[in-house]
Amino acid sequence: MSFLKVQPSEMSILFLDAHPFTPLDKAWDVIYSTPIRVGHLSQPVHYENFIWGVEERLMPFSEHVDPPIPYLEEFRTFVLDRFDLPTKDVLNCKKLRITFIVRRNAVYHPRNAEGNVGRKVFNEAEVVETLMKAFPGSHVQAALMEALPMKSQLEISSQTDLWIGMHGAGMTHIAFLPKHAAVLELFQKDFKVNRPWFVCFHSITMWRGMHYDSWENTDGNLEMPHDYTIVPTDVIAQKTQKLVEQMCPK
Structure with missing residues (x-):
């Protein structure tokens, strides 16, 4: 979203697998808009813009890439903000x-x-x-x-x-x-x-x-x-x- 300058309200998650509903689905509702499951579609849908998920073993997370991949801290702040949680924290070494x-x-x-x-x-x-x-x-x-x-x-x-x-x-x-x-x-x-x-x-x-x-x-x-x-x-x-x-x- 940061890279493409897309707002959360414009972003939807499309599930391509047959996994059943789980409590984690509610998290997508908070972070983006309501998820869509392919199995629930009643007619073909055309997406003008589509961001495709990469297979796990081919993800940049699977290698010690240098320089680091961008937006990690922005992603943390974004998700915590969506759940109304504080993003700043202080280390207290006397009470870990x-x-x-x-x-x-x-x-x-x-x-x-x-x-x-x-x-x-x-x-x-x-x-x-x-x-x-x-x-x-x-x-x-x-x-x-x-x-x-x-x-x-x-x-x-x-x-x-x-x-x-x-x-x-x-x-x-x-x-x-x-x-x-x-x-x-x-x-x-x-x-x-x-x-x-x-x-x-x-x-x-x-x-x-x-x-x-x-x-x-x-x-x-x-x-x-x-x-x-x-x-x-x-x-x-x-x-x-x-x-x-x-x-x-x-």
């Missing part, structure tokens, strides 16, 4: 806000009728307890983002200093973190094999000038049935402490 995002099995689209979701953390409670002990006085929370309305999701991410979670859709919220924030991204064993484009979230942090670290499991004994991974709590403690020191240098 730490969010650990979790994943749950659920049916999100017809291609996954069983509702099996991968890349889940087996020892979530231990991870949260470790963070609370490592940073006493800080606000530590575990969040199942998809269970919340979009405005609540954005309230959490736009007011988080340290964002931790398994690689997945919830990590998209790093686009809305304060610019001073830090990100710790977790990967299950062999997940990145033959997936070089999964640097997308690291790329966003790099372009936004944020602090970033990651952990990738290399121990098969830490992989559990049903796509669960045990995340060593000592690794969480060490890596989060390092990120906090980068955010809050003495």
Whole structure:
């Protein structure tokens, strides 16, 4: 919209797939105008101007492009403004806000009728307890983002200093973190094999000038049935402490 000088009221989202309605559809109503689904069209429609979405592995987010792609900060401000949320935030190193995002099995689209979701953390409670002990006085929370309305999701991410979670859709919220924030991204064993484009979230942090670290499991004994991974709590403690020191240098 910025590049083409198009107003939000002139922009509509066209869904080409057969996904059912979800609560996230309401977010499009707030950001743009009412979404349109191809399956609901009763007659042909001619669009004079059409912006086509690019396949994930071909997106610029899939490479560490230099210089950075434009409009990231403008995009953050635009979306938060549409939801009437503040865009400015101040880092308080004496009371950090730490969010650990979790994943749950659920049916999100017809291609996954069983509702099996991968890349889940087996020892979530231990991870949260470790963070609370490592940073006493800080606000530590575990969040199942998809269970919340979009405005609540954005309230959490736009007011988080340290964002931790398994690689997945919830990590998209790093686009809305304060610019001073830090990100710790977790990967299950062999997940990145033959997936070089999964640097997308690291790329966003790099372009936004944020602090970033990651952990990738290399121990098969830490992989559990049903796509669960045990995340060593000592690794969480060490890596989060390092990120906090980068955010809050003495």
